[in-house]
Amino acid sequence: MSGIEFLRITVLVVFSLNGLLALTLIVWKALHRRRQKGYERRRVAYLTLLSRHLADPDEDLEMSPMVAEDQAFLDALIDIRTSVTGAESDALAEVIGSYGVMDRYARRLGSRHFRIRRLRAAVALAEVADSSRAGVLMKALDDHDPEVRIQAARGLGRMKWTPAIDKIVDRFSIETPWVRARFSDTLIGFGQKATWPLVAYVKVNHRFETAGPTAAIRTLGTIGDQDAARPMVEVLEQAFHLEIQLPTIETLGVLGAPIAVPHLEALMDAEDWRLRAKAAGALGDIRDVSAVDRLALGLTDRNWWVRRNSAAALGKIPGGVRLLYHAISSADPFARDAAAEALYDAGELIAARRRVDQGEATPNDLALIRLIAQEEVLAS
Amino acid sequence: MADDSETITTLLETALVAGGYEVTVARNGPDTYEKGKTEKLDLVILDHLMPGLLGLEIIEKWRAEGIETPVIVLSGVDDDRTVVQSLEIGAVDFVRKPFRLNELMARIKQRISG
Amino acid sequence: MILEAFKWIGYAAIAYFVVMQLYLVLLAVVSGFALRNTYHLGRFGRVTEMLSSKTSPPISIIIPAYNEAIGIVDSVRSMSIVSYPRFEIVIANDGSTDDTLKRLIEEFDLEHVRIPYRPDIATATVRAIYRGHNAVDITVIDKENGGRADALNAGINAARYPYVLCTDADVVLDADALVRGMQRIVADRERTVGVGGNIRPLNGSEVELGHLVNASVPGRLVARMQVLEYLRTFLASRPAWSAMHALPLVSGAFGIWRRSAVLAIGGYKAGHLGEDLDLTMRMHRYHRSNDIPYQIVYEPSAVLWTEVPDSFRVLRRQRIRWHRGLMTSIRDFLPMTFNPRYGALGMVTWAGFFLFEYLAPMIEFIGWFIVPTAFFVGALNTETLVLMLLLAFGAGLLNSLASLWLDEPYGYFNDPKSTSRLIIMALIENLGFRQITVVWRIRAIFGGRGVRGWGNMERRGVANLATDS
Numbered sequence: 001m002s003g004i005e006f007l008r009i010t011v012l013v014v015f016s017l018n019g020l021l022a023l024t025l026i027v028w029k030a031l032h033r034r035r036q037k038g039y040e041r042r043r044v045a046y047l048t049l050l051s052r053h054l055a056d057p058d059e060d061l062e063m064s065p066m067v068a069e070d071q072a073f074l075d076a077l078i079d080i081r082t083s084v085t086g087a088e089s090d091a092l093a094e095v096i097g098s099y100g101v102m103d104r105y106a107r108r109l110g111s112r113h114f115r116i117r118r119l120r121a122a123v124a125l126a127e128v129a130d131s132s133r134a135g136v137l138m139k140a141l142d143d144h145d146p147e148v149r150i151q152a153a154r155g156l157g158r159m160k161w162t163p164a165i166d167k168i169v170d171r172f173s174i175e176t177p178w179v180r181a182r183f184s185d186t187l188i189g190f191g192q193k194a195t196w197p198l199v200a201y202v203k204v205n206h207r208f209e210t211a212g213p214t215a216a217i218r219t220l221g222t223i224g225d226q227d228a229a230r231p232m233v234e235v236l237e238q239a240f241h242l243e244i245q246l247p248t249i250e251t252l253g254v255l256g257a258p259i260a261v262p263h264l265e266a267l268m269d270a271e272d273w274r275l276r277a278k279a280a281g282a283l284g285d286i287r288d289v290s291a292v293d294r295l296a297l298g299l300t301d302r303n304w305w306v307r308r309n310s311a312a313a314l315g316k317i318p319g320g321v322r323l324l325y326h327a328i329s330s331a332d333p334f335a336r337d338a339a340a341e342a343l344y345d346a347g348e349l350i351a352a353r354r355r356v357d358q359g360e361a362t363p364n365d366l367a368l369i370r371l372i373a374q375e376e377v378l379a380s
Numbered sequence: 381m382a383d384d385s386e387t388i389t390t391l392l393e394t395a396l397v398a399g400g401y402e403v404t405v406a407r408n409g410p411d412t413y414e415k416g417k418t419e420k421l422d423l424v425i426l427d428h429l430m431p432g433l434l435g436l437e438i439i440e441k442w443r444a445e446g447i448e449t450p451v452i453v454l455s456g457v458d459d460d461r462t463v464v465q466s467l468e469i470g471a472v473d474f475v476r477k478p479f480r481l482n483e484l485m486a487r488i489k490q491r492i493s494g
Numbered sequence: 495m496i497l498e499a500f501k502w503i504g505y506a507a508i509a510y511f512v513v514m515q516l517y518l519v520l521l522a523v524v525s526g527f528a529l530r531n532t533y534h535l536g537r538f539g540r541v542t543e544m545l546s547s548k549t550s551p552p553i554s555i556i557i558p559a560y561n562e563a564i565g566i567v568d569s570v571r572s573m574s575i576v577s578y579p580r581f582e583i584v585i586a587n588d589g590s591t592d593d594t595l596k597r598l599i600e601e602f603d604l605e606h607v608r609i610p611y612r613p614d615i616a617t618a619t620v621r622a623i624y625r626g627h628n629a630v631d632i633t634v635i636d637k638e639n640g641g642r643a644d645a646l647n648a649g650i651n652a653a654r655y656p657y658v659l660c661t662d663a664d665v666v667l668d669a670d671a672l673v674r675g676m677q678r679i680v681a682d683r684e685r686t687v688g689v690g691g692n693i694r695p696l697n698g699s700e701v702e703l704g705h706l707v708n709a710s711v712p713g714r715l716v717a718r719m720q721v722l723e724y725l726r727t728f729l730a731s732r733p734a735w736s737a738m739h740a741l742p743l744v745s746g747a748f749g750i751w752r753r754s755a756v757l758a759i760g761g762y763k764a765g766h767l768g769e770d771l772d773l774t775m776r777m778h779r780y781h782r783s784n785d786i787p788y789q790i791v792y793e794p795s796a797v798l799w800t801e802v803p804d805s806f807r808v809l810r811r812q813r814i815r816w817h818r819g820l821m822t823s824i825r826d827f828l829p830m831t832f833n834p835r836y837g838a839l840g841m842v843t844w845a846g847f848f849l850f851e852y853l854a855p856m857i858e859f860i861g862w863f864i865v866p867t868a869f870f871v872g873a874l875n876t877e878t879l880v881l882m883l884l885l886a887f888g889a890g891l892l893n894s895l896a897s898l899w900l901d902e903p904y905g906y907f908n909d910p911k912s913t914s915r916l917i918i919m920a921l922i923e924n925l926g927f928r929q930i931t932v933v934w935r936i937r938a939i940f941g942g943r944g945v946r947g948w949g950n951m952e953r954r955g956v957a958n959l960a961t962d963s
Contacts, residue, residue: 007881014888021895033908051394079387086480178681341609372608429575431703
């Protein structure tokens with residue numbers, strides 16, 4: 001083939017492609033527009049239908065199992081379930097189930113092809129969270145598609161199916177961060193029942209890996225079960241990786257565990273500033289009055305973040321505010337500013353102004369207003 | 381009934397109409413404020429985070445102009461500061477989203493008849 | 495002999511253009527596959543789950559503002575009700591000469607406060623800091639003028655959260671843009687340091703109270719041309735680059751960054767005309783030379799709408815500024831070009847920038863003289879010339895149509911009028927518009943006129959754009 005023949009053919013190909021693209025574009029857009037309008041119409045219709053049933057549970061729902069094929073139905077259902085909670089919402093799930101819709105979804109989940117349909121089925125089963133489907137969802141926890149696993153866990157969490165907890169925690173190490181984050185949400189939903197499986201997991205694994213145990217430690221904090229405090233203190237004593245220590249400190253703060261206070265105070269003498277700063281923050285969260293003196297020392301730490309966290313912590317502890325007022329006249333400008341910020345965040349500026357208005361201003365109030373708002377106020 | 385979410389307005393409008401009430405719907409801040417001024421309303425259910433004007437700002441403006449219609453704030457915002465503030469400004473109740481429909485309907489019934 | 499030379503140079507000039515378009519077509523194909531993956535996932539649950547999750551990382555939205563009095567209040571208001579569990583807004587008032595600051599203080603009840611502002615990145619002098627709590631915490635940094643990059647740095651200094659979203663005033667964020675962007679962070683928190691968003695021109699669309707009601711194709715041709723341009727890069731190039739771990743640019747209008755990473759590389763470079771390109775490339779260089787595992791990704795569903803220049807005059811200023819920024823970056827990162835040590839970034843993306851963005855205007859410009867000359871001295875065969883020109887035109891058209899095609903699943907511009915307008919635009923854009931941008935870029939090489947700093951656009955305010963159709 002000569003050069004020019006090749007050129008001719010290429011030009012022909014390119015322009016044919018262009019014609020094809022333009023044509024399919026026009027057709028596709030028209031179809032899309034119709035589909036979109038149809039989708040919107042159906043979604044609003046489903047929404048109204050479901051709303052009417054919620055308002056009047058005696059009214060008969062006219063629904064065919066075929067709604068399981070309709071994305072609009074699923075979206076309407078999800079929207080309602082995110083907005084409304086409680087018994088009526090659960091009753092809604094039962095009603096839908098009675099029309100065979102859920103059977104259809106459950107069957108879809110078993111199919112190996114059509115990823116979108118399987119995903120849709122998983123989402124629907126998770127939304128409705130009918131415990132008779134727990135078996136299907138437990139199996140789906142092993143699905144090769146991470147999104148399906150997430151929805152399976154979510155559904156099991158919503159139906160409070162406790163046997164799922166161990167299975168989910170076991171997967172912490174092998175899952176990706178995204179899946180782990182969503183699994184954490186599910187475990188948080190389980191609440192205190194998830195505490196011991198998570199604690200066991202952390203104690204076994206924290207010496208060998210960081211990602212999984214870190215997520216587990218943070219989850220324990222959000223769950224807020226005080227039973228986790230002592231094991232976390234033990235982990236803190238045994239761990240020497242910063243990546244494990246930092247979240248553990250944070251979690252002890254979030255848990256508000258007084259037994260951690262001596263350990264945290266000791267950590268405020270650590271070499272690494274991140275440990276000192278985190279410890280200060282946690283002491284503030286625990287709000288234990290005995291920590292006040294050590295935190296006051298933190299105001300003069302050589303690291304900026306430690307000073308700032310110590311000030312913030314003092315702002316949260318009863319009796320600490322007094323020490324902050326002390327600091328706003330300190331020679332160290334950073335301690336002064338840290339204290340000023342903490343006092344502002346604690347609402348002291350507003351309180352000070354109120355006292356001025358009522359004629360009950362103290363010298364501290366005036367000093368605070370002068371420092372933060374840069375205003376001179378006369379105490380009348 | 382004021383909320384920028386179509387789901388909430390459809391849901392509540394359906395439920396309220398089924399309960400025998402007459403409903404006016406607004407979808408954004410300024411519209412809500414206007415309707416509150418011009419129409420005779422027995423009760424307002426109001427979302428806080430709306431485009432144009434925040435729910436709490438609307439209540440403040442109404443009260444400043446002498447409009448005393450009782451308001452129930454229905455919001456996904458969860459912090460205590462907002463709850464306290466809304467009650468201080470003059471809302472009669474604060475319901476968190478996601479909400480229990482029966483409970484909300486009961487509160488509405490009580491506010492209107494009481 | 496000279497005839498031979500003319501012939502080959504002539505053909506080479508056109509061939510260059512053809513190769514460039516084909517490179518873009520290849521990128522479009524790769525982007526297609528990348529988009530398909532993310533599109534379907536985006537429809538299932540991720541947004542709602544992150545919104546109700548207690549594990550979603552908090553983020554600070556940084557808004558640099560210079561003389562934005564017209565729209566700043568509406569802008570901040572609409573951003574403050576964006577759907578996200580925990581975030582704050584930090585506005586850096588870059589020495590505005592209008593009453594931007596005053597409007598902010600009045601509207602949001604801000605108090606002058608003393609907070610420990612630590613200049614981790616050196617900036618122009620900070621005069622004062624204001625703070626208030628409305629729907630979200632709002633902090634305003636009032637500082638001396640220093641340019642957009644400088645203002646961003648000041649905002650980042652004051653940010654309280656581990657992630658920052660650098661954006662602009664007078665933009666319209668999609669309701670779930672922030673969640674979708676942050677989802678990429680959560681998906682791989684240890685490695686992801688940056689997420690770029692999808693910028694779409696707002697001109698001609700209906701905006702109500704800071705929210706997009708209806709997306710339409712702009713009436714003015716200048717703006718319409720840019721719609722296609724933006725689609726070509728944001729749908730047909732960036733997904734491919736992102737998939738190859740070679741994303742060269744996280745746009746300044748929507749860039750989520752890990753705050754500690756930005757501090758580690760010293761923040762934005764003040765006075766740089768292409769500060770977003772520069773920051774992204776420095777991020778790459780820093781992490782690669784220090785062997786830190788990282789990734790910078792592009793999220794097509796994190797959409798932000800912004801006003802694009804709708805007059806040639808303003809567009810010209812913008813393009814000259816962009817090209818000069820590009821020139822500086824090409825120079826700064828020359829060692830990366832065609833360097834296998836930088837993987838696809840050096841071999842594909844940056845090489846592409848060098849060949850097709852940097853050299854393009856010069857080669858094309860020369861081509862305009864050489865090709866007709868070569869033809870008139872008989873060095874070029876008529877049929878060959880015509881075919882090659884057709885090929886160049888056809889390949890350019892292919893790129894635009896491919897971009898429209900890739901954009902289809904997102905459901906914008908569905909009515910017949912919009913569709914026909916866009917297709918016609920694709921046909922005519924290579925008949926003059928593109929050529930004008932080449933002239934501007936040549937101009938940029940030889941010194942653009944006073945286009946430093948903000949390159950001020952006449953702000954008509956987002957609210958006024960709807961009258962544009």
